[in-house]
Amino acid sequence: MTARDAFPALRDGYAYLDGAAGTQVPTSVVDAIADTYRRGIGNVGGAFPASHRADEIVLNARAAVADLVGGDPRGVVFGPNMTTLTYRLANTLAAGWQPGDEIVVTRLDHDANVRPWVQAAAKAGATVKWAEIDAVGELPADQFDGLLSDRTRLVAVTAASNVLGTRPDVASITAAAHAAGALTYVDGVHATPHGPTDRTALGADFYATSAYKWCGPHIGAVVADPALLETLRPDKLASSSDEVPNRFETGTLPFADLAGVTAAVEHLAGLATATGTRRERLLTSMTAAEAHEQELFARLLDGLGQIRGVTLHGAPARRTAVAYFTFDGQTPRETAELLAAARVNVWNGHNYAWELTGALGIRDSGSAVRASIIHYNNSEDVDRLLNALST
Incomplete structure (x- = not known):
């Protein structure tokens, strides 16, 4: 087969x-979603078995995405899609920005890693700087040295262009950003399905991915260090959990789809004969x-x-x-x-x-x-x- x-x-x-x-x-993802509904599920945090199944599904999905991109399950935030999550994090981060602060975005990126930051910067009075592509569609990393300053708060960059396929030197870009004291938000939506991913090696403070680009259901995820997430205070319901990563997830998660996320990661792990974790x-x-x-x-x-x-x-x-x-x-x-x-x-x-x-x-x-x-x-x-x- x-x-x-x-x-x-x-x-x-x-x-x-x-x-x-x-x-x-794949069939395994379809089955995982259907079987979740067949078995019966409740919302998380309840005293009964159907609720316990939902608890387990969420934990398993966080662990699966963490394994896929090289992260910590406690830092995996789920949402309906990458765009929604990016807007949420942009608004959260921008709450601490002031006039004169700066962000850097690129002409290479999908608009979901551009417009949320540009709009958040406009509300905060921050300045937007642009990294440009060259004649063949590369994003030269050395231009970032001239774009960064001690007022740079965030650099948003893609790990791979969704139309040209360009894989910029993300590690060099994020290293320069960190040297300037800025955070980095890496759009890995297009990159993740096409090769091994290591969030730490990329230098991504936030790494975004979408399961439907790697044979899973329509679920987005952002992976970050749990300690970094602890420093952020998104708007949330007073009655909802303040724990990380739950504080970033509004409403009830789609538990059956999250079972599909885990199945999709397992599918990817089985594409070649391999052993180990x-x-x-x-x-x-x-x-x-x-x-x-x-x-x-x-x-x-x-x-x-x-x-x-x-x-x-x-x-x-x-x-x-x-x-x-x-x-x-x-x-x-x-x-x-x-x-x-x-x-x-x-x-x-x-x-x-x-x-x-x-x-x-x-x-x-x-x-x-x-x-x-x-x-x-x-x-x-x-x-x-x-x-x-x-x-």
Whole structure:
């Protein structure tokens, strides 16, 4: 049985090259969610078994996400999505900002790691500084030295661009930020599914990820040091828990979906033959997944390069398996519709890379087409896209 066989949705005959917008889920995740409802659950903190099951589900999910990104389960905050969590943390952090303080954001990032900080800074009277991309879509790390000062409070940066795939030198950027006394918020939503993740090595004070990008349900998470979370006071109900990480989670968590989160992490840990702790198995499996994706990506790039009329946007040296391209004589939407008719799923448009597509000069013309590869894709998926564009 291959990893692909675990995904019932893939049996419909389509080539799912849309993983950067959201992945399909394996049977194990579907079963984990359904079984939670079948067994019966209550809210957390009760005196009865169904409530105890909910307590256990939450603890297991925190441990699973911590293993995936290299964090502490006590520092895993859950929310409906990364955007909502980022707004919550931006508003919390900005409560301590003053006029004259500074934040740094980048043109490379998904808007969910830009707009919450820009808007929070505006409310606090803080200054926004921008890190720019270069001609090939890289985010040069050395520019941050000129952007940072003793008034910098936060640097927000992506671990990988969701349209160009660019993997900036996050460790160097965060080291410079920490030297200036600033906190770092790293958007790992696109990066996490495409290789092993080590939050500490990246220097991320806050690391954001979304389970639906790595074969889980629609749940967001931010992972931080519990001691850092203890210093923050978000708005919350007087009657709700003040413990970390619970104080950052508004309302009742989706317990069945959290069971799916744990199942998704277990799926990732089993992508390669490995032994040891779940964290160790994840590192091995995600390394193997990255190698598989990059092999397919080389095939995709080579094929696109041989098709007359295709223009690839961005050529960073180190990137995830995502191609962003336009086709002469067609709008990106028309190209996506052509591929859909050939049973190939791709996305078109800015894909929330608002600043990036603006910097590339393509946002007002419909941006581009995005084809992205995840571990369940195969060479037939890639060839179907190439053949459809070649005819």
